[in-house]
Amino acid sequence: MREKKLSIRLGDKLHAELVKKAEKYNQSISEYVRGVLINKIIQRRIEKMEKEYIKQIWVCVSPDNGHWNEKFVHEEVERIAKKWDVKAVSTAQTRDRGYGQERLFAVSGESENIEGFELELDEALY
Numbered sequence: 001m002r003e004k005k006l007s008i009r010l011g012d013k014l015h016a017e018l019v020k021k022a023e024k025y026n027q028s029i030s031e032y033v034r035g036v037l038i039n040k041i042i043q044r045r046i047e048k049m050e051k052e053y054i055k056q057i058w059v060c061v062s063p064d065n066g067h068w069n070e071k072f073v074h075e076e077v078e079r080i081a082k083k084w085d086v087k088a089v090s091t092a093q094t095r096d097r098g099y100g101q102e103r104l105f106a107v108s109g110e111s112e113n114i115e116g117f118e119l120e121l122d123e124a125l126y
Contacts, residue, residue: 018033057105058095059077065100
């Protein structure tokens with residue numbers, strides 16, 4: 001991997017503070033700042049991963065009353081998933097609850113977004 005160079009300008013106070021911190025760890029300013037930035041990036045990625053989870057949602061794709069069909073459901077799922085910034089994947093698993101055929105969807109993203117997705121999907125279909 002080829003490294004890229006980044007030049008930044010620092011005020012006197014910030015430079016002096018960074019020099020002290022870098023010396024404390026026996027590093028150059030560049031090494032110290034690089035380490036701090038990498039740690040921040042990793043910390044944010046971990047926080048984002050902790051917020052995301054997967055929820056399984058059963059969706060009626062072919063109701064007995066014929067109000068919609070599976071093609072319409074998939075279009076709505078795709079539209080609403082995009083709006084709520086979640087990923088919704090149709091599985092092969094189906095079941096019949098007595099009012100129509102349901103299909104299991106695996107929805108991943110932030111919990112608040114999944115809740116919004118689920119509520120809007122309910123409004124669109126039921």
